[in-house]
Amino acid sequence: MDIQKIRKDFPILSREVNGRPLVYLDNAATSQTPQQVIDSIVSYYHGYNANIHRGVHTLSQEATDAYEIAREKIQKHFNIAKSHEVIFTSGTTHSINLVANGFTSLLKEGDEILVSAMEHHSNIVPWQMLCERTGAVLKVIPMDHKGELEMDAFRALLSEQTRMVFCNHVSNALGTINPIEEIISAAHAVGAAVLIDGAQAAPHMKADLQELDVDFYTVSAHKMCGPTGVGILYGKEEWLTKLPPYQGGGEMIAEVTFEKTTYADLPHKFEAGTPNICGGIAFGTALDYLNEIGMEAIANYEDNLISYATEQLLAIEGLKIYGTADNKTSVISFNIEGIHPYDIGTILDKLGIAVRTGHHCAQPIMDFYKIPGTVRASFSFYNTEEEIDVLVEGVKKAKQMLA
Numbered sequence: 001m002d003i004q005k006i007r008k009d010f011p012i013l014s015r016e017v018n019g020r021p022l023v024y025l026d027n028a029a030t031s032q033t034p035q036q037v038i039d040s041i042v043s044y045y046h047g048y049n050a051n052i053h054r055g056v057h058t059l060s061q062e063a064t065d066a067y068e069i070a071r072e073k074i075q076k077h078f079n080i081a082k083s084h085e086v087i088f089t090s091g092t093t094h095s096i097n098l099v100a101n102g103f104t105s106l107l108k109e110g111d112e113i114l115v116s117a118m119e120h121h122s123n124i125v126p127w128q129m130l131c132e133r134t135g136a137v138l139k140v141i142p143m144d145h146k147g148e149l150e151m152d153a154f155r156a157l158l159s160e161q162t163r164m165v166f167c168n169h170v171s172n173a174l175g176t177i178n179p180i181e182e183i184i185s186a187a188h189a190v191g192a193a194v195l196i197d198g199a200q201a202a203p204h205m206k207a208d209l210q211e212l213d214v215d216f217y218t219v220s221a222h223k224m225c226g227p228t229g230v231g232i233l234y235g236k237e238e239w240l241t242k243l244p245p246y247q248g249g250g251e252m253i254a255e256v257t258f259e260k261t262t263y264a265d266l267p268h269k270f271e272a273g274t275p276n277i278c279g280g281i282a283f284g285t286a287l288d289y290l291n292e293i294g295m296e297a298i299a300n301y302e303d304n305l306i307s308y309a310t311e312q313l314l315a316i317e318g319l320k321i322y323g324t325a326d327n328k329t330s331v332i333s334f335n336i337e338g339i340h341p342y343d344i345g346t347i348l349d350k351l352g353i354a355v356r357t358g359h360h361c362a363q364p365i366m367d368f369y370k371i372p373g374t375v376r377a378s379f380s381f382y383n384t385e386e387e388i389d390v391l392v393e394g395v396k397k398a399k400q401m402l403a
């Protein structure tokens with residue numbers, strides 16, 4: 001991988017922040033956007049901005065074709081059997097809410113649904129709301145201090161009452177890569193459906209959704225070099241057929257009368273209203289960009305980066321890393337004894353270094369470790385060891401100033 005060439009694709013990486021070269025290490029929150037993706041957004045608005053699926057005119061047909069080609073790119077990238085199993089959404093949060101809403105009519109009082117202890121709030125709250133609506137019970141798959149799920153406890157929680165299991169593929173707060181193959185097969189053995197939140201995994205590894213045999217998988221484009229406000233829900237055809245529509249409106253109907261409305265076929269049944277057309281198209285361009293570099297090359301490069309960063313950071317006295325799973329990627333969550341993470345983040349910003357501080361929308365994890373939050377440095381394939389050196393020096397300086 002020619003990192004210097006890759007970095008030139010990202011205009012933002014050459015800007016300065018507070019008089020210093022930007023060191024962007026908040027990739028788990030959102031990734032940066034290569035010129036190729038920016039160009040695809042510009043060319044849409046320059047050349048063929050129009051509403052899709054409903055116009056006979058040329059612009060509308062061009063926009064429809066580009067949007068549907070993007071759906072096929074996504075289908076191919078994740079090895080999805082049918083393009084109508086790809087539902088465009090505004091991102092992972094929307095995707096999970098769509099499924100949680102759909103299960104309202106499929107669950108009854110006493111049914112059990114299992115969620116892992118290391119979820120983002122968007123993979124917790126919609127299920128709590130579902131439990132309130134249905135009387136189903138939410139049970140938690142515990143984790144240990146390394147930030148790994150306790151798989152024996154998970155197996156013990158599974159029973160004939162278990163209807164669904166939810167887990168992230170990669171934890172945004174700890175970087176743990178969860179053993180989703182085992183989770184999916186154990187859940188299927190008791191007849192439960194599985195939703196995997198792939199928001200944090202998709203930028204770093206290619207999930208083969210047919211091989212995984214997962215029922216639902218969610219992705220946000222903005223974490224993988226695409227724009228904000230667009231993502232997908234993958235659902236197996238049989239599940240998407242069973243679930244009722246989430247929102248009513250234009251695009252999602254077959255026929256509307258005041259007596260009775262019938263719904264469109266997949267994927268349109270779940271795509272009410274005018275979507276983020278340009279965003280969907282640009283998501284396709286982002287996947288082209290990543291695939292040109294190669295997801296395997298990206299994973300290998302990032303593995304080296306995180307090993308280097310872990311080693312360098314641990315050399316700082318008093319620094320503790322949360323999440324030391326054997327299988328992890330691209331996230332280092334840490335604190336320095338006696339210093340609030342927010343204070344470290346503020347000093348790092350003064351030095352041009354962007355990290356995230358706080359609970360990372362995963363408060364239960366912070367409660368588990370009995371901490372208010374962490375400093376999170378999260379890496380992408382366009383980061384370098386030199387940037388990690390700048391981070392390490394910055395953390396040392398923050399420690400000196402604050403201790």
Ligand code: PMP
Nearest residue numbers: 091092093120122172199200220
């Ligand atoms: N799940 C995980 C693991 C995430 O990291 C995020 C984003 N931080 C989300 C869900 C929510 O994604 P979005 O805000 O794009 O809907």
